[in-house]
Amino acid sequence: MFGRKLVSRRPRGIAGVALAVMSVFAMAACSSASDGGSADGKTTITLSMQNPDVKTADPATWAIVQAFEKANPDIHVKVSGQAVAEHLQSLSIAAQSDTLPDVFWVYKATAEDMLKAGKLMDLKPTLDDLGITQHLPQSTVSNFTAGDKVYGVPYQGLLTGLWVNKKILSDNGLQEPATFDDLVAIAKKLKSKGIVTISDGANQSSFSVWSFLVWLDRFGFEDKIDGILDGSQKYDNADFVRMYQHIADLRDAGAFATNVSTQTYQQAVDQYLNGKAAMLDAGVWASSAIQDSSVAADTTFWNGATFDDGVGNQNIVMNVASAPLVVDHKVSGDKAKLAAVKKFLDFYYSDQAQQLLVDNGQPPVTDYQPQIDATKQSVLKSALDVATNPSLGSPKSQPDLLVSTAVSSAMYDSIYGVIEDQLTPEKAVALVQKALDAEK
Incomplete structure (x- = not known):
């Protein structure tokens, strides 16, 4: 914060340690370490985001989750979130204890470190099998590729x-x-x-x-x-x-x-x-x-x-993929969760979900051509017009x-x-x- 002495915005001292401990317990509680099944017969997958209140702060993601659950009543997506700094700190701690959420938002650089440590699932076979890869910009795919592994998918534009x-x-x-x-x-x-x-x-x-x-x-x-x-x-x-x-x-x-x-x-x-x-x-x-x-x-x-x-x-x-969504490596070893995560990714990059992004003020991240009301969405249209300008x-x-x-x-x-x-x-x-x- 400026206007004062330059200091880090990360938690320090006892308070920082306490926050880190509470964060890792919270992360562990919604991690993929637990069985994906539940008493009502549903498969539960956890989705951890960079907003404390996803419903109000990220209505596009919330709308996609609600529509996905409606289309897949046998799957429950447990959504949680923290502010960016606390979220990233919690993920780093959870990675060390191997208690990461099933699906989560993370910085590209952090994701690559996690991939090297064997904490992330290679998404390439899943994306190819579902036919998602062909609908993503090649620059996006290469941006989230390390070696022969695809570790992330675009969260939003x-x-x-x-x-x-x-x-x-x-x-x-x-x-x-x-x-x-x-x-x-x-x-x-x-x-x-x-x-x-x-x-x-x-x-x-x-x-x-x-x-x-x-x-x-x-x-x-x-x-x-x-x-x-x-x-x-x-x-x-x-x-x-x-x-x-x-x-x-x-x-x-x-x-x-x-x-x-x-x-x-x-x-x-x-x-x-x-x-x-x-x-x-x-x-x-x-x-x-x-x-x-x-x-x-x-x-x-x-x-x-x-x-x-x-x-x-x-x-x-600046028209690029945001920080990616990634998947915990342990999901690949849980048949129920793997099937549920595959269905979630298939839905997230469907035309229906991409239109939900647009309906909530976000551009599509696939090659989907959105329906935009030039009057009711004039503000978004002005941005998309710039983004699609061939001279830029x-x-x-x-x-x-x-x-x-x-x-x-x-x-x-x-x-x-x-x-x-x-x-x-x-x-x-x-x-x-x-x-x-x-x-x-």
Whole structure:
């Protein structure tokens, strides 16, 4: 949290240990270690997600689970969840005790570590047998493949950028931006009118810097990441310093709210929904809330600024698979659970479930062509129109999903550190490099 001393957002000391212990007990309680059968004759599979309240925070997943259970009354999906940091910590502990849930959401880097440790089921035979592979983008399949094993499947699409209130811009004599210079000019003009340009919130939501993660790819992250991970290149490099300097320039132009360090992501969303910010840093998951607000008719989606001094292709949109869903290795040894998990995956990637994703403000993750009401889903449509623009490319993955939890947290801290004027660009890249070096 910035505005204060830079500290890790992970639990520390006795409280951290207590949380870890409680988390592993909670995880063990819903793990695949128990028999999949139950007194009512149903097979139970556990699904552990990165939200404490999946029903309200992730309505798309909840809708799919409810529809699946209706179609398969002999199977019960026991859904649980925790906030991202606690969820990942619980999974790490559960992996050590071999008490992982049957199906769970996890970061790509963590999943690959679990695969190496023999904790995950190889999904390739199942996906091929069910005919799912042919309906997934090849880039998605390869992104979740290690060696000859497919360890994950796409949970949801990760389509991120900036939601833009066109009316606020036009009311102030401004046009929709395209370049970084355009964005700075908008920030200066709106600052003079007391209007926030980009709504962000660092408090308890330091991960909410999606539009700036796209910036990393506009400064060569995808070409650099392999070298950064093997130590032949550094995150602390001139290109990234230049990128962080642009964040500082945007900050100095008055683009962010004065309370960016104390407001949460949800408060940042509310700021936009209430017409108090011209842009919102988020992704497609915010489309439903925007659609239900008074700013829906004025909102469009922007894939972000291009840079004259960037590195590589500037015409990109972050349209990738989110962190994957994976399956515990012990499922393969339990016939009832294996059959139930196969049915769940078959349903999740069916046209019916993909339409449920769209109905709940998410893009499909297969080649399914969704039905979209251009009036009732105008906000989502504006994002999907950008995502399917043939002139735009996309990275293979979002930068923070390619590194460990510790490094991704350092990346978030580095970005918010510059936004809040707590870190210089040079210190920001050094912070992330220190986290990388600590893992060597």
